[in-house]
Amino acid sequence: MTRQDLQWRHRGACNRMSPELFYISSDTNPQHARNQNQSAREVCGSCDVRDECFDWGIKHEKYGVWGGTSESERRNIRRQLGIVRRNVSDGTVQTLVELGKLVAARQKVVA
Numbered sequence: 001m002t003r004q005d006l007q008w009r010h011r012g013a014c015n016r017m018s019p020e021l022f023y024i025s026s027d028t029n030p031q032h033a034r035n036q037n038q039s040a041r042e043v044c045g046s047c048d049v050r051d052e053c054f055d056w057g058i059k060h061e062k063y064g065v066w067g068g069t070s071e072s073e074r075r076n077i078r079r080q081l082g083i084v085r086r087n088v089s090d091g092t093v094q095t096l097v098e099l100g101k102l103v104a105a106r107q108k109v110v111a
Ligand code: SF4
Pocket: 009, 011, 012, 013, 014, 015, 022, 043, 044, 045, 047, 048, 049, 050, 053, 054, 065, 066, 067, 068
């Protein structure tokens, strides 16, 4: 991974927002967690780098909202596409699915 791989993050709609909105603590009460998740997804809905963020989230992120998807949605997408996340020698996670396929899968889950 190079520094350039993450350049899109600077253009994210959440760039200057509190990361806490996008990471829901496991001890948050369920109703508050749903509201928080919905608020985060609304921010993602107007984000110019949503596709790039989703791609990153599928490949690298277990926790939080990425590209408008929740943790459980990304787990389901990985399962549906048969994506196996595996750690490679440099500690990153590698998948073999093209971005276009990932975006199509996300569009089935997130309006
Ligand atoms: S898609 Fe959502 S989490 Fe990703 S950069 Fe945009 S606002 Fe942030």
